[in-house]
Amino acid sequence: MGKIIAFELLTLDGVMQAPGRPDEDQRDGFTHGGWAVPYAAMGASEQDRAHTSLLLGRRTYEDFYAGWPKRTGDPTTAVLNAAQKYVVSNTLSEPLPWDNSTLLKGEATETVARLKKELDRDLVVLGSRALVRSLLRSNLIDVYVLSIHPLTLGTGSHLFTAEDTSRALRLVDVKSTPSGVLIATYLAAE
Numbered sequence: 001m002g003k004i005i006a007f008e009l010l011t012l013d014g015v016m017q018a019p020g021r022p023d024e025d026q027r028d029g030f031t032h033g034g035w036a037v038p039y040a041a042m043g044a045s046e047q048d049r050a051h052t053s054l055l056l057g058r059r060t061y062e063d064f065y066a067g068w069p070k071r072t073g074d075p076t077t078a079v080l081n082a083a084q085k086y087v088v089s090n091t092l093s094e095p096l097p098w099d100n101s102t103l104l105k106g107e108a109t110e111t112v113a114r115l116k117k118e119l120d121r122d123l124v125v126l127g128s129r130a131l132v133r134s135l136l137r138s139n140l141i142d143v144y145v146l147s148i149h150p151l152t153l154g155t156g157s158h159l160f161t162a163e164d165t166s167r168a169l170r171l172v173d174v175k176s177t178p179s180g181v182l183i184a185t186y187l188a189a190e
Contacts, residue, residue, distance in 0.1 A: 001120070005123070008159055010146055012152050016158060017148075018031075022034045032100055052083070052122045053085070053086045056087050057089070058087065060131075084102070087104060095189045108131060145184075147181055169188060170187045172186065
């Protein structure tokens with residue numbers, strides 16, 4: 001059985017909304033899109049990514065598919081194109097357009113829990129706010145890799161919200177980048 005690893009980009013005040021582009025996610029009037037770009041920090045090596053599969057929510061899958069397969073000159077493109085992608089959605093239908101994509105229909109936590117038991121490799125969740133929140137509430141996330149950026153926005157959607165129950169996490173690794181990003185790895189406490 002593999003682990004579920006939530007890899008999330010956050011601000012110091014916990015905002016995870018729209019780190020990549022100004023137009024990425026403007027829901028609720030969010031105007032700070034693209035906040036992570038100046039920091040250019042990644043937390044997983046190419047070798048780490050080669051041994052994982054991606055678990056994505058519909059919105060993140062569609063957003064990634066709109067840009068990544070067509071990028072040239074970026075080694076991440078090849079990694080994402082080759083990765084097995086599991087997409088949790090009740091609105092998409094097969095076949096999914098991006099190579100190596102499998103649709104997971106049904107109630108997200110049940111479907112993902114079943115997949116987690118079946119696989120012998122890790123599932124990495126990138127972004128996918130609604131999905132990661134439901135997995136978090138069902139205690140399905142084993143590892144949190146939080147790329148914490150040195151800025152506050154004061155507004156935007158957060159990874160952890162007031163509706164979440166309290167939970168203990170255990171810090172197992174922390175790295176800093178020259179741009180001031182802290183990449184903190186936490187294990188879910190048992």
